[in-house]
Amino acid sequence: MHYQQRNLFPLVAILRGITPSRSVDVAECLLDLGFEMIEVPLNSPQPLDSIAMISQKFGDRGLFGAGTVVTTEQVSQVRDAGGKLIVSPSTDADVIRMTKDYDMLSMPGCMTPTEAFTAINAGADALKLFPAEQISPAAVKAMSTVIPAHLPLLAVGGINSGNMAAYLQAGCKGFGLGGAIFTPEMSLSDIRTKASELIARFAELTQEKGIS
Numbered sequence: 001m002h003y004q005q006r007n008l009f010p011l012v013a014i015l016r017g018i019t020p021s022r023s024v025d026v027a028e029c030l031l032d033l034g035f036e037m038i039e040v041p042l043n044s045p046q047p048l049d050s051i052a053m054i055s056q057k058f059g060d061r062g063l064f065g066a067g068t069v070v071t072t073e074q075v076s077q078v079r080d081a082g083g084k085l086i087v088s089p090s091t092d093a094d095v096i097r098m099t100k101d102y103d104m105l106s107m108p109g110c111m112t113p114t115e116a117f118t119a120i121n122a123g124a125d126a127l128k129l130f131p132a133e134q135i136s137p138a139a140v141k142a143m144s145t146v147i148p149a150h151l152p153l154l155a156v157g158g159i160n161s162g163n164m165a166a167y168l169q170a171g172c173k174g175f176g177l178g179g180a181i182f183t184p185e186m187s188l189s190d191i192r193t194k195a196s197e198l199i200a201r202f203a204e205l206t207q208e209k210g211i212s
Helices: 020-033 047-061 072-080 093-101 113-122 137-144 164-170 188-209
Strands: 011-014 037-041 063-067 085-087 105-107 127-129 153-156 174-177
Touching: 011 153, 011 188, 020 037, 020 047, 020 188, 037 047, 037 085, 047 063, 047 072, 063 072, 072 093, 093 105, 093 113, 113 127, 137 153, 137 164, 164 188, 174 188
Parallel strands: 011 037, 011 174, 037 063, 063 085, 085 105, 127 153, 153 174
Antiparallel strands: none
């Protein structure tokens, strides 16, 4: 499984804090809006149950899996729950290699060129630039000149409609969206409204800049 082969919509919905009882309704809302990648961070309540419910309900409508994955044991647990997406806050070559051994999509976190190339050499499908608040667009632009062109860079952490443009112009292809579209306190209506606004902003920016 490869990110570029799937031609996935490059926004990842991060459902930190979601509970199994809400997981299907929230996932369906986001899928209907156009999201194709949904991650449930492992520090959420009963995350493996949520991943299993989303995966069983929606099958091939997208790629579903876990965030905050930091051990190979967790990779195995996510696979057993039906997940196909592994997102990490850090660069761990063993986690990346196991993810690829299981034919799952690997999106490790990195901040520096050294971390980025460690991830690339281990088989990462995309790179999560995290936390984006600490990685300026100028730094992203410099990093993007040395990263293989086929490997997408996604900025994650503090992304909103106001800073998307700068990161896209610097070379990012997409974003991970967490608190900007979901918190446990939000109603389904609020989630739909906020996610719709960010999707519209992303579409506007990519059309303006000719980014595909």
